[in-house]
Amino acid sequence: MHLNTLPLFFFLISGIFCQYDYDPYYPSEPDYGYAPSMYGPSTAVCAPECNCPITYPTAMYCDNLKLKSLPIVPSGIKYLYLRNNMIEGIEENAFDNVTDLEWLILDNNHLENSKIKGRVFAKLKNLKKLHINYNNLTEIVGPLPNTLDDLQLTHNKISKANPNTFEGLVNLTVIHLQHNALSEDTLSGVFKGLNSLLYLDLSFNKLSKLPLGLPPNILMLYFDNNQITNIPAEYFKGFKALQYLRLSHNKLTDSGIPGNALNISTLVELDLSYNHLKSIPTVNEHLENYYLQVNQINQFPVSSFCKVVGVLAYSRVRHLRLDANNLTRADLPHELYNCLRMAAEISLE
Ligand SMILES: *[C@@H]1O[C@H](CO)[C@@H](O)[C@H](O)[C@H]1NC(C)=O
Ligand SMILES: *[C@@H]1O[C@H](CO)[C@@H](O)[C@H](O)[C@H]1NC(C)=O
Ligand SMILES: *[C@@H]1O[C@H](CO)[C@@H](O)[C@H](O)[C@H]1NC(C)=O
Ligand SMILES: *[C@@H]1O[C@H](CO)[C@@H](O)[C@H](O)[C@H]1NC(C)=O
Ligand SMILES: *[C@@H]1O[C@H](CO)[C@@H](O)[C@H](O)[C@H]1NC(C)=O
Numbered sequence: 001m002h003l004n005t006l007p008l009f010f011f012l013i014s015g016i017f018c019q020y021d022y023d024p025y026y027p028s029e030p031d032y033g034y035a036p037s038m039y040g041p042s043t044a045v046c047a048p049e050c051n052c053p054i055t056y057p058t059a060m061y062c063d064n065l066k067l068k069s070l071p072i073v074p075s076g077i078k079y080l081y082l083r084n085n086m087i088e089g090i091e092e093n094a095f096d097n098v099t100d101l102e103w104l105i106l107d108n109n110h111l112e113n114s115k116i117k118g119r120v121f122a123k124l125k126n127l128k129k130l131h132i133n134y135n136n137l138t139e140i141v142g143p144l145p146n147t148l149d150d151l152q153l154t155h156n157k158i159s160k161a162n163p164n165t166f167e168g169l170v171n172l173t174v175i176h177l178q179h180n181a182l183s184e185d186t187l188s189g190v191f192k193g194l195n196s197l198l199y200l201d202l203s204f205n206k207l208s209k210l211p212l213g214l215p216p217n218i219l220m221l222y223f224d225n226n227q228i229t230n231i232p233a234e235y236f237k238g239f240k241a242l243q244y245l246r247l248s249h250n251k252l253t254d255s256g257i258p259g260n261a262l263n264i265s266t267l268v269e270l271d272l273s274y275n276h277l278k279s280i281p282t283v284n285e286h287l288e289n290y291y292l293q294v295n296q297i298n299q300f301p302v303s304s305f306c307k308v309v310g311v312l313a314y315s316r317v318r319h320l321r322l323d324a325n326n327l328t329r330a331d332l333p334h335e336l337y338n339c340l341r342m343a344a345e346i347s348l349e
Helices: none
Strands: 059-061 079-081 103-105 129-131 150-152 174-176 199-201 220-222 244-246 269-271 289-291 319-321 345-347
Parallel strands (some): 079 103, 103 129, 129 150, 174 199, 244 269
């Protein structure tokens, strides 16, 4: 069959480019776009050392103040920023005047689990966001209130988790745990029952296997920069909505990825770059972005993308990165052009 009738454009990429189109849940600075110079004078109810913008009087900013303990938080405050201080602990009654606090942002402090007392977070009946990135935590904090939707604990030294730590958190949507010291044994079962969870980032941890018991509705799952060697054949079978999966910078080999382990029908983007693969794992025809750079791939079987090729049977891959492998253009088979008819970009060298 001579099928080279459809256009296929090759863009050879060199250097680094931003491969992900977007990442809507990456930790951002949700501070209303205020620069410090735009703050109005503090209102009467603001703690004297902090700032409460006139236009957002329910927000209190106490960033960069070298605070060793919490300021007095007046009632009425809903959004509390305490970034870049030296806070080591939180007393159990610290927020008793503001039990309707919605956002509590504690990034870049010196918080330790043993100095966060009692049910201080669980008492906050409206808490939606809790950010304790860049601190000195060794365990996932808790107990947590069941109103929580966004938990960020990145860049700590977390290696422990109470198995019930997320129990009942029916609205928890986003969990950032990247840059910690978590292993699969600690995490297995911890996330079960989180039926609203859409985003889970476990990159830069100490996983050598995928954790068991992840909730089925998850949309984005990041496991990059761990030591994962294999993917059990049935692991992704129960996932109903998974669209983005990152497994780059692990220790995956061909034998660690059985046949259809990564043929996930809902998947849009798959990152397997920086592993030890010699062949291309089979993917579903709906996949759009496939990253395989920096492996040892030396063959290009079309069957990894298309089991059969036909009018309606073709791969939706648009971006395919194969640079820094053992492949040249001459290794690409001719049938490829019909199977990968949507490809806008295949990078090889
Ligand atoms: C609560 O508010 C009262 C009255 O403003 C104040 O005296 C007290 O220190 C506050 N408590 C905390 C923990 O901030
Ligand atoms: C973090 O905790 C360790 C011991 O657990 C301590 O040596 C270190 O100084 C702490 N770092 C900060 C920034 O508090
Ligand atoms: C979860 O979110 C829904 C919709 O926003 C809300 O009605 C419900 O009260 C929330 N549940 C809890 C436990 O906060
Ligand atoms: C992926 O799995 C589906 C069944 O879920 C199957 O029909 C399809 O042929 C598989 N894709 C490849 C390339 O083998
Ligand atoms: C690359 O592939 C060629 C043949 O396809 C093989 O001879 C060579 O050893 C391979 N190199 C590496 C580094 O795997």
